Amino acid sequence: MSGLRVVPTWRHGRERLYVCDLGGRNLAWYDRDTGRVNLIDEAHREDVLKALKAFVAGPVTVGPPPVPTPAELARLTLHPDDDLAPNRPGEALLVALDRDLDRDLDHTLALDPARAHRHLPRLRPDPRRRALTAEQTIGEALDRLEGAGWHTLHSVPLPGGDRIHHLLIGPAGLFVVHALYAHKQRVLVADPMITVARRAPEPLLRLLRSTADRASYALTAEVRPVLALAGPADLRVTAAPRSVRIMQDTDLEELARLGGILKPGDVEALHAMARDRNTWGRV
Incomplete structure (x- = not known):
């Protein structure tokens, strides 16, 4: 031929x-x-x-x-609308921001159609933009682990409007990673409270542990919580937080150096289960 x-x-x-x-x-x-x-x-x-x-x-x-593995067969039969793997870091925030921008634009043009050919006035910065920056920074760092046998799912939706910022699955196990914007700011960790700069303390560690428990229930596997700080100037921890790993975005590659507890087939099977939107419907 x-x-x-x-x-x-x-x-x-x-x-x-x-x-x-x-x-x-x-x-x-x-x-x-x-x-x-x-x-x-x-x-x-x-x-x-x-x-x-x-x-x-x-x-x-x-x-x-x-021959396709069971995980590959599950992926092939998964409806595209139920597949979470294509989600970008900060997917939920990107969708919400775009939707609100379109709504505001439609409202402005309805009041003044002539403004269709002008620039809209600059609005006060949306605080969600900083949260989006954090999720994108952390998500990009986690995506770089892909070649070492890891998978990352972004913006995993949970019932009640909650979501997992990032779910990391690899040889060292499963991790729920919560991204927190802290660019050039001081961060104080006093379990369960997290204080960024002069903002009011928030019980983020309690929330993160609860999210990891929900993920463990959905996947019937141990899921460990990680708080990932995007660009902090200083980090102070009054005492080691219970069961939560505190990391900076520049240190996330250390997760790939942890001891292996999952076989490649287990990693693929858990990833196939986690990427299915229906897996998270009852947690």
Whole structure:
């Protein structure tokens, strides 16, 4: 067979090279990360390897596509509207801010249509913007652990309007991560109270422990709470908080160095369960 085409694509953050015939039918794909050529039809082995020769460096494994795991099958049957994996860091805040901006714009234009071609007056900064910055900062730091066998879900909705800022799943276990904006500010931790600058203390640690308990109930697995501070100038802890890990955004990669307690298959199964919106409906 001649005239095979090699088409590069990206799937779930990984590069794949698909080998297609002249009619566009896929004959195989090469996964650079795993160094494996997956043959759909063994009869085309030589032609496929010849087409990929210029793209392959080093030894490769050649064989039929792997059988999907139960976690992969669960993901494939999950309705897109129920899949939380595509959520961006701060997804809930982004949606709320965009919705409120559109509503305010519609209200302004209804009162003064001529303003449609002018800039709207600058409003007082929305405090949710700082919260969004914190969630994006922490979320980006957690997403960088992806290559080390970790998965992060953002803005996991809970009944009653609550949500988990970030759910981290990996070899060292499961973590509920709450992002707190503290850019160039002093933070005082006096369990269960958290004080940022001169703001009133808030019982964030009590709330965070409760959220971790709800996640443990939903996933039938231990989930540990983490308070992640985005850019604090100073951190003071009067006493070690009970069961809560306090970290700065620059230190979150330390979670990847914790001892492994979950096998890769367990990580994938828990991730498949956690990304399903229906998992969180009764906690």
